[in-house]
Amino acid sequence: MIRAACHCGSVRFEIAEPPQWVLDCNCTICRRYGGLWTYFRGPEGQAKLLMTPDPAATEAYTWQDGDIAMHRCKTCGCVTHLVAAKADPPVIFGVNCRMMAGLDPAKVVIRRVDNSHSGFFWTRPDEPVSASRHPVMPPPTFDDWR
Numbered sequence: 001m002i003r004a005a006c007h008c009g010s011v012r013f014e015i016a017e018p019p020q021w022v023l024d025c026n027c028t029i030c031r032r033y034g035g036l037w038t039y040f041r042g043p044e045g046q047a048k049l050l051m052t053p054d055p056a057a058t059e060a061y062t063w064q065d066g067d068i069a070m071h072r073c074k075t076c077g078c079v080t081h082l083v084a085a086k087a088d089p090p091v092i093f094g095v096n097c098r099m100m101a102g103l104d105p106a107k108v109v110i111r112r113v114d115n116s117h118s119g120f121f122w123t124r125p126d127e128p129v130s131a132s133r134h135p136v137m138p139p140p141t142f143d144d145w146r
């Protein structure tokens with residue numbers, strides 16, 4: 001079992017096992033948040049979420065089609081988890097591994113996916129960069145800071 005919590009402790013997870021790998025995504029939002037994500041797909045994945053936070057402890061940011069809600073602690077601002085916002089009910093499908101206590105990064109593989117199609121990453125980890133499954137975004141306009 002591994003625990004994850006935001007800085008102030010308002011948002012807490014208990015997770016059945018530590019991640020084998022984390023995703024370092026360089027998309028327009030992940031590169032800003034600096035999240036390293038682990039995922040909980042399907043019933044098997046969901047079963048690993050032993051304790052999830054009080055929804056009242058977080059607020060969320062969404063954009064474009066609103067599929068993904070990036071949740072952050074209302075108190076300390078740590079970006080803690082990802083919710084499939086259009087699922088009924090919404091489903092926590094990702095947790096930011098930077099919230100995990102007692103996780104030895106040396107024992108976790110970092111996977112980089114080039115979702116910005118730029119090849120730019122702050123990390124220099126274990127595996128070659130993977131190509132994105134997502135379309136190339138239109139080029140930034142003058143006032144677009146992506």
Ligand SMILES: [Zn+2]
Pocket residue numbers: 006007008009010011073074075076077078
């Ligand atoms: Zn907090």
